[in-house]
Amino acid sequence: MSDPHPFAPQMEYAFSIAITLSKPYWLKPTAMGATRAAIYATEGTIEGPGIKGRVVPMSGGDWPLQRPDGVIDFDARYLLELDDGTIVYLQNRGYRWAYTPEVAERMARNEPADPSEYYMRVSPKFDVPEGPYDWMGKHVFVGVAEKVPGANRIHYFKVL
Incomplete structure (x- = not known):
């Protein structure tokens, strides 16, 4: 086994966001030939070491x-309100795709799928005021997501 690259990133768990989603509103297909949806954040929570709040x-x-190759290209934006009243703007970009057509069909029907059956990763950016949470706007994060019926749970890791 070779030594790790000297610039290989290290990560630290930061927090998780559980978010309940509305029903999707579909545009099938768009003028570009793909399928677009609008899905709204109805409620949720954020919780981690030293941070707690709600969507x-x-x-x-x-x-x-939803691209013709089955990949879902995310562009999510919503607000978080932390327990001390701090408002945080979140933008998530990322991808989800199933490892098999059968899993993709189950997920399209909003049925459960094990996280080992699909890829779902996001790259967030946070707009946050100066203060105790300004570290969120000074680091790169990687989110590993779970798709559950009607909701997502995303576990965020800060790149050190």
Whole structure:
């Protein structure tokens, strides 16, 4: 086994966001030949070491593009309200795709799928005021997501 690259990133768990989603509103197909949806953030929570709060209901959502190759290209934007009243703007970009057509069909029907059956990763950016949470706007994060019926749970890791 070779030594790790000297610049290989190290990561630290930061927090998880559990978000309940509205029903999707579909545009099938768009003028570009793909399928677009609008799915709104109805509620949710954020929790991790030293951070706790909620997803501001109906403050935004996701406008995913389902590509012809089956990959879902996320573009989600919504607000978080932390327990001390701090408002944080979140933008997530990422991808989800199933490892088999059978899993893709189950997920399209909003049925459970084990995280080992699909790839779902996001790259968030946070707009946050100066103060105790300004570290969120000074680091790169990687989110590893779980798709559950009617919701997502995303576990965020800070790149050190």
